[in-house]
């Protein structure tokens with residue numbers, strides 16, 4: 695029986711940027727005069743829920759106008775064709791990976807099109823606006839919030855991600871700055887367990903020195919080429 699390498703892929707804002715998703719990062723990363731770091735916190739949600747909900751309502755509404763790009767489609771093609779273990783971990787809160795067809799997918803920072811009950815933990819698929827004061831269908835508490843990991847909160851699925859990294863033969867980071875922990879540390883965890891490491895990014899990232907190989911360019915070009923290469927090698 696053929697032995698197929700186990701793969702963990704991490705994607706970040708650089709993958710969605712080519713679909714036109716705003717990142718609010720870097721210089722001038724303001725939304726209506728607020729620093730995004732001041733809007734996306736549990737403290738802001740408690741202090742000014744209308745502001746925080748409106749920020750996510752607008753981002754959720756913006757998903758209607760965007761489409762998956764060649765990088766999302768290539769990763770979905772790999773997911774469908776790869777006979778070995780594969781986990782796609784995304785820091786993105788849009789739904790472009792699932793719209794492209796990826797299924798072995800973990801949203802470590804949550805999802806715009808999901809609501810979370812702060813009381814009972816129930817989740818509901820969500821489209822349209824989520825006004826403060828919306829009741830949970832499961833427990834009836836008026837406690838629904840965006841199902842997003844705010845600054846200062848624990849990312850989702852860390853145990854599953856760490857376990858997958860420990861088994862990985864190949865770790866690939868795509869379109870991430872390498873500056874936001876814990877995701878920025880995944881490459882070192884994978885290396886520690888013996889995985890080969892590859893970075894596909896527009897520019898060298900803060901973590902470039904940790905990768906065996908770095909390829910620089912747009913995700914829409916680099917990712918389809920890498921997927922073709924991997925699949926043709928697996929079939930050889």
Ligand SMILES: [Zn+2]
Nearest residue numbers: 811814830833
């Ligand atoms: Zn509830």
